[in-house]
Amino acid sequence: MTSTLPRPTDAELEILAVLWSIGPATVRQVYEVISRRRTAQYSTILKFMQIMAEKGLVVRNQDQRAHVYAPTKPREWTQQQLAGHLLERAFNGSAKALLVGALSASRASREELAAMQKMLDEYRKERK
């Protein structure tokens, strides 16, 4: 099942983003976060989340009276799936040229990460 997990649609991705952000949540909680950004219908979001549960994108915990939904896969996994998708890669890759931010568009290598860590550790030792 894991490998055949469908690619989330835009609406589903929005719900997933909320679940990643606030953790496992009820439909009501998801609705509240989404409606802060745009007008949304509670019933629509409920419907979407039921479909997502059927697809296997989220799991439903029915222990409590209000069902709590959680993403099946952690965000890193889904993001990597999305980022690996050809279309997504093309879009994200070209968007990077227009964005400004704290980190550069290209990822640091393992050696660089290690070098950074070493530098930070040494700095801390010097200060102590």
Add this chain to the structure above:
Amino acid sequence: MKPIEILIASPAAAGIGWTLLHSLWQGAIVASVLGAMLLMLRTARARYVAACLALLALLTLFTLTLLRLAPETGQKIPERHRTVPVWNTVAQDVGSSDWKLNVSAAAPWAALLWMAGVLLMFGRYSLSSISVSRLRRRGVCCAPDAWQREVEKLTARLRISKPVRLLESGLADVPTVIGHLRPLILMPVGMLAGLSPTQIESILLHEIAHIRRHDYLVNTLQRCVEALLFYHPAVWWISAAIRKEREHCCDDIVVSISGEPHEYARALAALEQNRFSPAAVAAAGGSLVKRIHRLLYPKTRGAWAPFVAAMILVLTGAAVVAGWAAKSPQSDAGAKQPVTEESLGPYSNAYYKWLNEDVAYIIDQAERTAFLALTTNEERDKFIEQFWERRNPTPGTPNKFKEEQYRRIAYANEHFASAVPGWRTDRGHIYILYGPPDELEVYPRKEIWLYRHVEGIGDNATITFVDSSGRGDFRLSPGTSLAPTPPAPKEKP
């Protein structure tokens, strides 16, 4: 003619081609001066401004050169050797070893390639814009209230009047600023979890510093310049310098406000560690490593920097002077700036007119090259005098040839003018070269000229002009050749 051929033959294409060539040395000079400046300037902000100005200077030089070299269509007579067949080809071979001619031939093709490249680059640019607007909307959700309040606090502190929104994104890979008028900060969802409040503040501060400095707008403009001058290594180098100094500027703002370089450096390293995309295989220039080093150990410039800078400036200056000097009379082969017809300058418009109008059809390529190499007006006057004397049928007496030449030009201007001056029309061209035809057949929209004998071509040459538009714009009919064709096949009306 096919569209591409028309394009290649147009004066605009030649102008663009030469502009591209000139921009190469212009860029080299600008880049070396910037290189020296970057070594001398102490603050990231000053270096950033210098790099931006350098890019602007390159763009300005390019535009000015283009405006100067690509006059509006129809001011020159570039199609002289193209629309009119055979008779000039012999003369043309004389000067073909001259590098300037070779460049002139290649220039329109360079222009064509450049246009294709720009089209491609702007295509990529629009794709990027679409992606960005997608990123604004897709897979985003509101960030926790605490952060949004933090953003409000920090924007107030940096005196930003625009409202800044903060969203979490399921698609963004790194913290990102989008938009200039309605700036939006995108945080990769869950990315800030696990960072201390001080660290979160420093990262948000960095993004807000970008907004404060209008970096998104500048970056967009910068991309446009890159798309326009994509072929130029100097542009990419300058652009990379701008990007680097931009991050340094924001880092400086963060440290000056938070006063915690170590916390900030750790936050950057942690963010990089948490990126969901897999680690790069090859080192990406190690820019973050250098930035973190810069944060932890703010360095003073090496004592050698001013010397290196001075050396770069001296070498650049020497190269410019050498290039200038090589332009002088005898050899323009090594000149950085080739002598073009335009470089005669406005002070010598009369000579320009003489070369490109009065004797345009009768001067041969060797003479033209020789004339263009002249540097003083005395030399040019002398040249013109000798030019006519060489053609004087009875040397020493009043020059019948010259008189006839000017009479033909006057006649052509009087009788053949249409959208363009008479001397530049096809009929004018032939009239000025060969004089009045021996026989003339005139039809509506068509004229057939017959010459009994044309020097160097043969007997009984017929030339057909067709006015396909009906506006008196007679053109040499396609396929007309002045090759000797006795007996000339009579065209039926």
